[in-house]
Amino acid sequence: MKYNFTFLLVLFSTVLFAQEDAWVYFTGKPNAQDFFNNPSQTLSQRSLDRRTAQNIALNVTDAPLETTYIDQVKASTGITVMAQSKWLNALHIRGSQTDINALKLLSFVDKIVFANKTLNGTSKKASVNKISEVKKKLETAVDYAYGTSANQIQMLNGQTLHQQNFTGSGKIIAVLDAGFPGVNTAEPFQRLRDNNRILGGYDFVNRSTDFYAGDSHGTLVLSAMGGYKENSLVGTAPDASYYLFITENDASENPVEESYWVEAAEQADAVGADIITSSLGYFAFDNPNYSHTYSDMNGTTNFITKGAEIAFSKGIIVLASAGNEGNQAENHIGSPADGASVITVGSVNASKVKASSSSIGPSFDNRTKPDVMAQGVAAVVSTTSGTISTANGTSFSCPIMAGMVACLWQAFPSKTNQEIRNMIIQSADRYTTPDNNYGFGIPNFGSTLRTETFQNSFDFSVYPNPAKSNISFLFENETASVSIYSILGQKLIEKEITNQNPVLSVESLTSGLYFYTFKSGDLQKTGKLIKQ
Known part of the structure; x- marks a missing residue:
């Protein structure tokens, strides 16, 4: 049974992987100027604005693939086009090794790169040791x-x-x-x-x-x-x-x-x-x-x-x-x-x-x-x-x-x-x-x-106010002391906070008006707080 299983596995693998995957790269984009004349045909205004804002010029990678090249590859014997990339000027194709290599005869084909590295003449032999199950959709x-x-x-x-x-x-x-x-x-x-x-x-x-x-x-x-x-x-x-x-x-x-x-x-x-x-x-x-x-x-x-x-x-x-x-x-x-x-x-x-x-x-x-x-x-x-x-x-x-x-x-x-x-x-x-x-x-x-902002804009803020459950203090120093008082002056909350975790819970407070005091180094602030 062991030998039969091995034979069947090899036979199955041979049939399963008879078709090869490869990328066929083209030599150029002869109609690229049509794109440069009217880039908004393929790129949204927002895409163009992103480039303008960052001083990024359009280039030939932005131009669409040459459709006549795609059509000729699709018409080739035994070839299935699986995907395409204008950026890399390439098609992802599937077919037999012989049919894929025949594409090299097309004048506009620059090179063919097989996913199986052993089929690429100058590539070193890839390891065939199966890595433990790796999901592209990372396991959760x-x-x-x-x-x-x-x-x-x-x-x-x-x-x-x-x-x-x-x-x-x-x-x-x-x-x-x-x-x-x-x-x-x-x-x-x-x-x-x-x-x-x-x-x-x-x-x-x-x-x-x-x-x-x-x-x-x-x-x-x-x-x-x-x-x-x-x-x-x-x-x-x-x-x-x-x-x-x-x-x-x-x-x-x-x-x-x-x-x-x-x-x-x-x-x-x-x-x-x-x-x-x-x-x-x-x-x-x-x-x-x-x-x-x-x-x-x-x-x-x-x-x-x-x-x-x-x-x-x-x-x-x-x-x-x-x-x-x-x-x-x-x-x-x-x-x-x-x-x-x-x-x-x-x-x-x-x-x-x-x-x-x-x-x-x-x-x-x-x-x-x-x-x-x-x-x-x-x-x-x-x-x-x-x-x-x-x-x-x-x-x-x-x-x-x-x-x-x-x-x-x-x-x-x-x-x-x-x-x-x-x-x-x-x-x-x-x-x-x-x-x-x-x-x-x-x-x-x-x-x-x-x-980037605080030193030029302000040195203290409190949000949200009104607050439902938490308030946060934005300040420049490392630590601060915060106290919350009732309208009658009774201290209800006192806490040390840091600018790494500047959050204070007010969930224990009932809805209404309160006062806070804030001290951080030489900075002292007081203000009103509304608890929703």
Whole structure:
């Protein structure tokens, strides 16, 4: 039986993998000038404005693929076109090795790169050791927990931005994931729906306009940014707008999903997205000949990473999960997390300790990765039914970070994507001593806002006022003493706060008028507080 099983397995594998995947690259874009004459035919005004604001010139990568080239490839014997990329001037194709190689005879074909590296003449033989099951849709463990999402925001000092009304408004985030069922019905997404914050989407896997389908992973990811259920879940960017793109086929592991991802990134650019966030990672595939090796994680080799870098060159901020392979034999980051410009996000628990499963760096060319960390252990999310739960993985630390990026960019709309990226990394708690586990550490979005704004604008603020449950104090010094008094002068609350956690609970107070005193160094303030 053992030998029969082995024979059948080999036979099955031979049949299953008879078709090869490859990218065919074209020599040029002979009609590119037509695009330059009228770029608004393919790029939205918002996309063009993003380039103008950051002094980014249009170039040939922005021009569409030459349609006659595509048509000739489609007409070739045995070839199926799976995806296309104008940025890389390439098609993702599928067919036999012989039929694919026959395309080299076409005068406009520059080169062909097989996903199976052993079929590329100058490529070294790829390792065929199957890496432990790696899902591009990074694995998650969901447990019921009706809790609060405060910690995952406060860990990043994100409440400082929210209290200044920087909640992502005016920013567009493109979410590239496995599916978004329930987003059109579940209660935590009602606020997005009521305010028309879901701008659209597309299923690139099934070539369908129904993006409220597929695997629920994307629903959970979106909820960490855009979810809102008072006293249960508040996403890091509840007032941002979103495009939802399905690029992950959860039923298989194939390099074509990297090409779907690049297609979606190009569409995100075209519609004017500011941020791309993706909780997908690529390393191993069903056909082990297609699997990447650590040496591929150099920021320049993998198709998806090339696309991510081009997206950044268009003025977009790109975030990617580091991966959940920290406990595996191959524990390094996957793609596109290896991109030099990509903000790669690892996972910590509520106490800021790295999750053992969070993939590590450096990139193969020895750059610091991950870049930053956020809560990915027991992250508060919404399920497709609207149940508030917790989930584990860098799949959630990434969107938590992405939402805060949107808020920060809203606060500083004139900054370039590079400047915003630098601000975030330089605010992190390990910026001067990065390592392969934490990268530059956990960013402090509040300190970034203080550095850029407070010194020039004001030295003290209190919000919200009126307040329902918490009030927060924004100030420059490290610590402060706050007291709350009744209108009769009775001291009801006294607390020491820090500008890392400047929140004071007033839940114990009944509705009415109160007075506060605030002391921090030489700064002393008094004022009225209304408890709702």
